[in-house]
Amino acid sequence: MTDALTAKAGELDHADPLDGYRERFAVPDGVIYLDGNSLGALPAATPARLAQVVRGEWGEGLIRSWNPDGNGGAGWIDLPQRLGAKIAPLVGAAPHEVIAADSTSVNLFKLIAAALAMNPGRKTILSEPGNFPTDLYMIAGLEAQGLATRRLAPREGLAEALDGDVALLLLTHVHYKTGAMHDMAALTSAAHAAGALVLWDLSHSAGALPVHLNRCNADFAVGCGYKYLNGGPGAPAFAFVAERHHDALSQPLTGWMGHAAPFAFTDDYAPAPGVARLLCGTPPVLGLAALEVGVDIVAEIGVVRLYAKSQALSEFFRECLRDLGVVLELVSPVEPDRRGSQLSFRHPDAYALSQALIARGVIGDFRDPDILRLGFAPAYLRFADMAAAAHHLAQVLAGQEWRREEFARRAAVT
Numbered sequence: 535m536t537d538a539l540t541a542k543a544g545e546l547d548h549a550d551p552l553d554g555y556r557e558r559f560a561v562p563d564g565v566i567y568l569d570g571n572s573l574g575a576l577p578a579a580t581p582a583r584l585a586q587v588v589r590g591e592w593g594e595g596l597i598r599s600w601n602p603d604g605n606g607g608a609g610w611i612d613l614p615q616r617l618g619a620k621i622a623p624l625v626g627a628a629p630h631e632v633i634a635a636d637s638t639s640v641n642l643f644k645l646i647a648a649a650l651a652m653n654p655g656r657k658t659i660l661s662e663p664g665n666f667p668t669d670l671y672m673i674a675g676l677e678a679q680g681l682a683t684r685r686l687a688p689r690e691g692l693a694e695a696l697d698g699d700v701a702l703l704l705l706t707h708v709h710y711k712t713g714a715m716h717d718m719a720a721l722t723s724a725a726h727a728a729g730a731l732v733l734w735d736l737s738h739s740a741g742a743l744p745v746h747l748n749r750c751n752a753d754f755a756v757g758c759g760y761k762y763l764n765g766g767p768g769a770p771a772f773a774f775v776a777e778r779h780h781d782a783l784s785q786p787l788t789g790w791m792g793h794a795a796p797f798a799f800t801d802d803y804a805p806a807p808g809v810a811r812l813l814c815g816t817p818p819v820l821g822l823a824a825l826e827v828g829v830d831i832v833a834e835i836g837v838v839r840l841y842a843k844s845q846a847l848s849e850f851f852r853e854c855l856r857d858l859g860v861v862l863e864l865v866s867p868v869e870p871d872r873r874g875s876q877l878s879f880r881h882p883d884a885y886a887l888s889q890a891l892i893a894r895g896v897i898g899d900f901r902d903p904d905i906l907r908l909g910f911a912p913a914y915l916r917f918a919d920m921a922a923a924a925h926h927l928a929q930v931l932a933g934q935e936w937r938r939e940e941f942a943r944r945a946a947v948t
């Protein structure tokens with residue numbers, strides 16, 4: 535590594551107001567973790583919080599813990615709403631417009647179906663080719679029931695594809711593969727002008743950058759709990775519904791937890807007021823408790839500071855690559871404010887390249903067919919990590935280390 539880069543990284547870390555937050559995460563020694571966009575790192579406080587929920591709230595409190603805090607309860611029953619209210623300011627929503635529940639996939643299903651029901655006479659769901667697979671697949675079940683028709687149009691053609699048949703525009707705000715960011719305000723307003731509703735997938739935005747759902751007049755959103763929100767593997771996801779749609783909101787997974795009075799045990803379904811009707815079954819308390827720790831850290835740091843650091847990290851990483859003479863095709867937008875918190879590079883052997891980097895402790899990932907994806911979760915990465923990761927990448931490329939046979943074998947999860 536050049537001395538100048540190391541020295542500059544040290545200065546940037548020294549001046550970084552978020553530098554202290556790295557200690558709030560348990561990043562293993564010897565690992566440079568560039569995959570927080572896929573599975574966020576473990577917050578240092580999570581194990582103790584989970585132990586407390588398991589031993590105290592479950593072990594000692596038993597069924598009493600479902601009840602509100604105070605009377606011997608631990609407030610489990612309100613966790614989906616409480617957590618939703620904490621996620622809301624991170625995505626530009628009001629506290630009562632967000633709920634933590636289910637997976638992103640399941641929330642997509644509920645909200646796509648809800649949008650179709652709100653826009654009678656229209657069946658078309660418009661999205662883009664190459665959107666995250668589950669976003670496209672979740673339309674298929676509704677198509678099979680004759681309720682929906684999928685239409686895909688390339689990014690540049692989305693506005694023109696919004697005709698009188700489109701019930702819903704369904705897009706991922708920050709593209710999982712390229713990191714390219716859509717103009718949420720412009721596309722939302724184009725969809726509304728065409729009489730369509732909009733559902734934004736914030737999986738690669740929430741906790742990484744400021745999102746302004748209400749300022750953009752968005753109708754619906756979903757997002758992931760285990761990426762930049764650090765909720766842990768398979769963490770519950772979240773869903774947003776703009777307040778103006780709360781009374782009309784009707785979704786098909788009419789489970790008892792979304793009932794207006796679940797403990798009245800009546801035979802007929804009646805939806806709970808507001809976003810609570812998005813609940814289906816019993817909330818996963820352990821998952822929600824872990825997610826709360828991750829969300830609390832993000833909220834404490836603030837998405838504006840996180841995004842500023844993410845841009846500084848990725849720009850410094852590119853500077854290091856330039857300095858080290860690394861030439862790789864950047865697939866992500868060059869302008870930092872047009873991308874999320876990642877840089878994606880194209881390489882014909884991107885898989886082997888990602889494996890060779892992992893062998894050196896630099897954990898990024900591979901996305902089919904030829905993308906090396908490096909995520910810059912700003913809460914726990916240092917500028918020194920950028921310099922070191924760039925150095926490893928330069929060495930792997932210069933020594934053609936990725937050509938080694940062991941790096942070609944594909945694992946089940948890439």
Ligand SMILES: *Cc1c(COP(=O)(O)O)cnc(C)c1O
Nearest residue numbers: 637638639666706710735737758
């Ligand atoms: C990660 C991700 C998901 C995840 O969906 P799950 O139901 O949690 O598996 C959905 N959409 C996008 C855009 C993602 O990046």
